[in-house]
Amino acid sequence: MKFKDYRISKDIKKAIEELGWSRPTDIQFKAIQPILDGEDVLAIAQTGTGKTASFVIPILNTLSKNANKYNTGGVSCLVLVPTRELAIQIDDVFREVGKYLTFKSMALTGGVDQDPQIFKLKTHVDIVISTPGRMFDMISQGHLKIDQLKTLVLDEADHMLDLGFVKDIKDLMRHIPQKRQTLFFSATINKEIKKVAYDLVRNAIRIQISPKNPVAKNIVHSVAFVEMDDKRFFLENIVKEHSDLKVIVFVRTKVRAERLVKAMERVQLKSETIHGDVDQKERFAILNRFKSGENKLLITTDVAARGIDIPNVGAVVNYDLPDVAENYVHRVGRTGRGKEKGWAISLCSEQEKSFLKEIEDYTGSEIPVYDLSKSDYQSIVDDSEAGDYDWKSLIAENDLWAKEKKK
Numbered sequence: 575m576k577f578k579d580y581r582i583s584k585d586i587k588k589a590i591e592e593l594g595w596s597r598p599t600d601i602q603f604k605a606i607q608p609i610l611d612g613e614d615v616l617a618i619a620q621t622g623t624g625k626t627a628s629f630v631i632p633i634l635n636t637l638s639k640n641a642n643k644y645n646t647g648g649v650s651c652l653v654l655v656p657t658r659e660l661a662i663q664i665d666d667v668f669r670e671v672g673k674y675l676t677f678k679s680m681a682l683t684g685g686v687d688q689d690p691q692i693f694k695l696k697t698h699v700d701i702v703i704s705t706p707g708r709m710f711d712m713i714s715q716g717h718l719k720i721d722q723l724k725t726l727v728l729d730e731a732d733h734m735l736d737l738g739f740v741k742d743i744k745d746l747m748r749h750i751p752q753k754r755q756t757l758f759f760s761a762t763i764n765k766e767i768k769k770v771a772y773d774l775v776r777n778a779i780r781i782q783i784s785p786k787n788p789v790a791k792n793i794v795h796s797v798a799f800v801e802m803d804d805k806r807f808f809l810e811n812i813v814k815e816h817s818d819l820k821v822i823v824f825v826r827t828k829v830r831a832e833r834l835v836k837a838m839e840r841v842q843l844k845s846e847t848i849h850g851d852v853d854q855k856e857r858f859a860i861l862n863r864f865k866s867g868e869n870k871l872l873i874t875t876d877v878a879a880r881g882i883d884i885p886n887v888g889a890v891v892n893y894d895l896p897d898v899a900e901n902y903v904h905r906v907g908r909t910g911r912g913k914e915k916g917w918a919i920s921l922c923s924e925q926e927k928s929f930l931k932e933i934e935d936y937t938g939s940e941i942p943v944y945d946l947s948k949s950d951y952q953s954i955v956d957d958s959e960a961g962d963y964d965w966k967s968l969i970a971e972n973d974l975w976a977k978e979k980k981k
């Protein structure tokens with residue numbers, strides 16, 4: 575089935591065509607029709623599967639069909655998400671798919687001045703994509719009116735529960751109409767998530783995408799066994815050999831992220847890092863530079879990267895293996911998005927082999943090992959430009975030390 579065969583507005587079809595999408599992805603194929611039919615949906619789908627458009631397309635279509643009926647002053651659709659980045663990303667998809675429609679959407683998140691948001695809400699907004707904190711602020715101040723809500727979407731519900739938003743989700747129910755459509759999206763499912771989901775949805779259509787193997791199929795996975803101290807040489811090699819690719823590198827801690835930026839600088843590779851200590855404004859600027867390709871090497875921790883959608887990421891490098899297997903899926907989901915091809919390479923040290931095993935158990939598939947002979951390994955280390963640097967700095971340090979001793 576192609577998008578042109580769907581019974582949706584031609585304005586939406588035109589926008590989809592301009593985005594270069596011709597066929598729906600798996601989740602879109604399964605979710606669009608039930609959502610158009612007004613059903614509640616409970617979907618287990620990861621980022622990178624096209625899940626955002628799977629609700630954006632039918633929501634926009636329903637809004638455009640009912641434009642006269644719905645235009646009562648309040649917000650028609652509320653999308654609740656765990657992070658600011660995700661809110662902005664989803665807002666972008668609403669704008670892109672709805673570019674030939676007249677609906678107004680906005681990302682309503684904390685961390686930024688609220689006056690421009692209040693101003694915008696006053697001018698009437700149809701679709702609000704919000705994080706819980708700012709949403710409640712706006713409701714309590716009377717700026718956000720959701721008593722006319724037609725559709726509620728919860729995206730990355732599992733992450734919202736992880737962040738402790740379960741009470742917020744329950745509180746929200748007091749503010750919205752009982753009669754509504756609810757779409758519940760989560761990357762993973764367990765007892766607690768099921769309980770929250772079933773409190774919200776009614777007779778939901780259940781959709782699950784690749785339950786056994788949540789990793790997108792158009793990603794080539796590989797793992798190389800590398801000593802902890804040699805990892806930077808291998809990253810240098812990967813980046814220099816594939817200088818046309820945008821690469822996201824995952825490290826375990828903020829300190830390691832900062833150190834790696836410096837190590838890359840020493841081998842003439844420009845990179846930037848986002849992690850918990852980088853402030854929000856700076857994070858957006860860094861993400862935008864990476865999106866535009868001005869900077870092609872982004873070093874990040876798991877927390878900072880969750881939910882971000884950046885097109886054309888050629889490779890994800892697990893510089894440190896994640897200690898929570900599920901994070902492997904979230905990390906590699908940054909590449910091979912939609913129908914693009916992607917590459918996920920993990921640098922695994924002796925100490926991390928148990929993490930590798932957990933990842934393979936979780937995804938149900940073995941990661942192919944990158945076959946490196948001893949001489950290949952050595953030449954990657956020897957070819958590093960850091961070799962010269964380290965040698966020179968070592969001599970300099972020794973000289974200083976010798977001088978100190980003579981004194």
Ligand code: AMP
Nearest residue numbers: 595597599621622623624625626911912
């Ligand atoms: P998501 O899972 O919503 O984060 O989407 C992942 C990526 O897939 C985004 O970059 C979308 O632009 C892209 N995408 C969504 N739907 C399609 C489609 N039908 N064909 C090709 N790419 C798509």
